[in-house]
Amino acid sequence: MRADRRANNSRGNIPDAHIANPKDFCAGIDVGGTKISSALFTKTGGILGKTKVPIARSGGEQAADQVAETIASLGKTAARVGGRMLAVGISIPGIVYSASGKVWAPNIPGWDRFPLRDWLERCGQKGGHVPEVRVPMILESDRSAYVTGEAWQGAAAGAADAVFLAVGSGIGAGILAGGRVIHGHEDIAGAVGWFGLNPEFKPVYAEMGCFEAEASGNSVGRKARELLSSGRSSVMIELAKGRIEDVTAETVAEAARMKDPLALQVVDDVVHYLAMGIANIVSILNPEVIVLGGGLFQASDIFPDLVRRDFRKWAQPLAARDVRIELSALGEDAGLYGCGKLAWDSMA
Amino acid sequence: MRADRRANNSRGNIPDAHIANPKDFCAGIDVGGTKISSALFTKTGGILGKTKVPIARSGGEQAADQVAETIASLGKTAARVGGRMLAVGISIPGIVYSASGKVWAPNIPGWDRFPLRDWLERCGQKGGHVPEVRVPMILESDRSAYVTGEAWQGAAAGAADAVFLAVGSGIGAGILAGGRVIHGHEDIAGAVGWFGLNPEFKPVYAEMGCFEAEASGNSVGRKARELLSSGRSSVMIELAKGRIEDVTAETVAEAARMKDPLALQVVDDVVHYLAMGIANIVSILNPEVIVLGGGLFQASDIFPDLVRRDFRKWAQPLAARDVRIELSALGEDAGLYGCGKLAWDSMA
Numbered sequence: 001m002r003a004d005r006r007a008n009n010s011r012g013n014i015p016d017a018h019i020a021n022p023k024d025f026c027a028g029i030d031v032g033g034t035k036i037s038s039a040l041f042t043k044t045g046g047i048l049g050k051t052k053v054p055i056a057r058s059g060g061e062q063a064a065d066q067v068a069e070t071i072a073s074l075g076k077t078a079a080r081v082g083g084r085m086l087a088v089g090i091s092i093p094g095i096v097y098s099a100s101g102k103v104w105a106p107n108i109p110g111w112d113r114f115p116l117r118d119w120l121e122r123c124g125q126k127g128g129h130v131p132e133v134r135v136p137m138i139l140e141s142d143r144s145a146y147v148t149g150e151a152w153q154g155a156a157a158g159a160a161d162a163v164f165l166a167v168g169s170g171i172g173a174g175i176l177a178g179g180r181v182i183h184g185h186e187d188i189a190g191a192v193g194w195f196g197l198n199p200e201f202k203p204v205y206a207e208m209g210c211f212e213a214e215a216s217g218n219s220v221g222r223k224a225r226e227l228l229s230s231g232r233s234s235v236m237i238e239l240a241k242g243r244i245e246d247v248t249a250e251t252v253a254e255a256a257r258m259k260d261p262l263a264l265q266v267v268d269d270v271v272h273y274l275a276m277g278i279a280n281i282v283s284i285l286n287p288e289v290i291v292l293g294g295g296l297f298q299a300s301d302i303f304p305d306l307v308r309r310d311f312r313k314w315a316q317p318l319a320a321r322d323v324r325i326e327l328s329a330l331g332e333d334a335g336l337y338g339c340g341k342l343a344w345d346s347m348a
Numbered sequence: 349m350r351a352d353r354r355a356n357n358s359r360g361n362i363p364d365a366h367i368a369n370p371k372d373f374c375a376g377i378d379v380g381g382t383k384i385s386s387a388l389f390t391k392t393g394g395i396l397g398k399t400k401v402p403i404a405r406s407g408g409e410q411a412a413d414q415v416a417e418t419i420a421s422l423g424k425t426a427a428r429v430g431g432r433m434l435a436v437g438i439s440i441p442g443i444v445y446s447a448s449g450k451v452w453a454p455n456i457p458g459w460d461r462f463p464l465r466d467w468l469e470r471c472g473q474k475g476g477h478v479p480e481v482r483v484p485m486i487l488e489s490d491r492s493a494y495v496t497g498e499a500w501q502g503a504a505a506g507a508a509d510a511v512f513l514a515v516g517s518g519i520g521a522g523i524l525a526g527g528r529v530i531h532g533h534e535d536i537a538g539a540v541g542w543f544g545l546n547p548e549f550k551p552v553y554a555e556m557g558c559f560e561a562e563a564s565g566n567s568v569g570r571k572a573r574e575l576l577s578s579g580r581s582s583v584m585i586e587l588a589k590g591r592i593e594d595v596t597a598e599t600v601a602e603a604a605r606m607k608d609p610l611a612l613q614v615v616d617d618v619v620h621y622l623a624m625g626i627a628n629i630v631s632i633l634n635p636e637v638i639v640l641g642g643g644l645f646q647a648s649d650i651f652p653d654l655v656r657r658d659f660r661k662w663a664q665p666l667a668a669r670d671v672r673i674e675l676s677a678l679g680e681d682a683g684l685y686g687c688g689k690l691a692w693d694s695m696a
Contacts, residue, residue: 286532
């Protein structure tokens with residue numbers, strides 16, 4: 001039943017008959033590095049009026065105004081079906097400082113401790129060029145939104161103890177423990193890219209953390225390019241049309257499927273670290289499920305399959321036996337669902 | 349003010365004038381591998397009637413009866429000062445299965461999934477040889493009690509995000525996040541002794557986990573004995589009266605203070621892993637404070653001092669900058685205070 005509803009969701013709206021109380025909605029707004037996704041959600045996960053637009057790159061205030069306009073637009077959508085919007089959850093690709101409501105998002109120009117909560121609360125008073133925001137707002141980091149979304153309607157549905165491990169250009173984790181998001185003292189919990197997994201410290205660890213330097217999607221490409229630069233032959237060079245600098249994690253995954261020895265060497269090395277990092281999460285948090293997301297896991301089955309095989313060797317045995325390792329079910333909508341759920345939770 | 353009260357506590361009772369409402373108490377019972385400690389606590393952390401007795405070794409039911417008798421005795425102590433005992437917190441040196449109320453404690457004969465909660469609730473009905481337990485009971489693992497105690501009246505006082513890292517014969521952590529104990533899906537969160545910190549897997553890691561194999565108190569002794577067995581000279585041999593098999597972590601710490609090269613080599617190696625393990629906790633949980641407890645840290649200043657120096661190299665930089673690394677302030681009473689606090693929290 002839930003799977004059916006999810007299938008419908010991925011195509012857009014669901015029939016009104018499935019909505020418990022079609023008059024009540026909470027909004028989700030997933031602010032990404034390049035796009036703003038938004039939708040209304042019923043309390044049971046029904047989705048309405050999903051949109052996606054490019055984000056304003058002209059400055060922090062412009063991007064914030066765009067969020068305010070999105071909120072107003074969702075409110076109108078709710079009114080159009082005779083309903084109301086009760087609250088809005090907003091996720092940020094970076095850090096949300098919960099006490100101040102300021103945000104830090106390296107990919108959004110001007111969002112360096114930008115006072116987003118204040119801005120949204122005040123924008124109706126600044127001359128009227130953007131509408132006033134009148135509903136309660138929940139700001140959350142993207143990785144916390146991902147795990148919340150997957151634990152609501154995705155691969156971790158129903159789990160109170162779940163972790164979303166995002167492995168793409170970087171590595172980070174969203175953590176749900178005992179049914180609540182873990183933020184940490186300074187709102188930066190989940191920085192697992194900084195896990196130390198190799199006692200032989202390398203200079204690159206100081207830039208991004210050991211785990212991220214050894215196993216992010218970017219690092220997979222970097223490791224392959226380093227090996228290729230030493231002159232070794234590989235099908236990866238053909239796949240990249242002779243340009244070593246164009247070899248990425250996707251090239252490595254494709255070459256590994258073709259049993260290319262050099263690509264398999266990179267995969268083995270990266271999987272070893274991924275298995276250790278996942279095992280460490282399992283041992284310290286004893287989650288019911290770890291959801292794998294981000295570019296590296298979505299690009300190819302090879303990484304999740306091998307990681308599932310190897311992580312148990314390192315983890316606390318009982319915790320390793322019981323944990324499920326799942327691929328993200330919501331994909332790029334995980335954060336959007338998470339925002340909707342966080343808004344609904346704020347109504348409880 | 350708090351420090352004064354704590355100093356009084358460590359000597360036993362505190363003057364009645366310091367107790368906010370001297371009629372209301374919650375009990376703490378810290379069941380250890382060899383002893384049962386118990387006391388009554390006022391809501392503000394005042395302590396009354398502290399006792400410590402050897403634990404019954406004759407069987408699981410006998411040990412459980414002893415806990416029931418301790419509860420009854422604390423109730424009488426409360427009544428004797430004209431007060432009442434509202435609830436009791438009980439910590440176990442092992443795992444508390446929260447759904448069933450069963451406990452697993454490897455050092456207590458017969459407590460292998462022993463139904464402690466049922467036993468205590470029913471013991472008054474079993475013919476009267478032990479008194480009936482009539483107050484609400486909270487069962488908790490020892491490491492969760494430690495962090496709760498330190499965050500109430502100890503080195504982490506007032507912190508909502510704190511970790512107690514116990515490094516003794518083994519390695520484990522109690523975790524407080526957002527003011528709540530983290531249990532995990534199967535009640536075994538905090539098994540950080542299983543952190544993988546070295547990609548070169550050694551057979552001993554399969555027995556106890558990589559971090560524990562590289563950095564527990566027992567492992568410090570084992571590493572020193574292995575080096576000494578190869579025939580190298582060291583003041584550790586004299587300190588152990590010629591018996592290499594008697595060299596322990598304490599011997600290593602003492603020899604390191606005397607600048608013994610072999611002891612310093614062991615300390616360097618162990619501190620390297622301790623720094624990595626602590627850094628990993630800092631990165632994933634972003635705690636305000638990590639409290640170091642257990643035999644290794646209590647035996648000598650050398651380990652905590654060096655760990656504080658080294659962990660920042662590995663951890664997420666912002667989280668590393670802000671976290672405090674403190675020695676346990678409550679020592680062997682950390683669990684007892686934690687039990688009292690857990691009981692009080694259950695009244696809220």
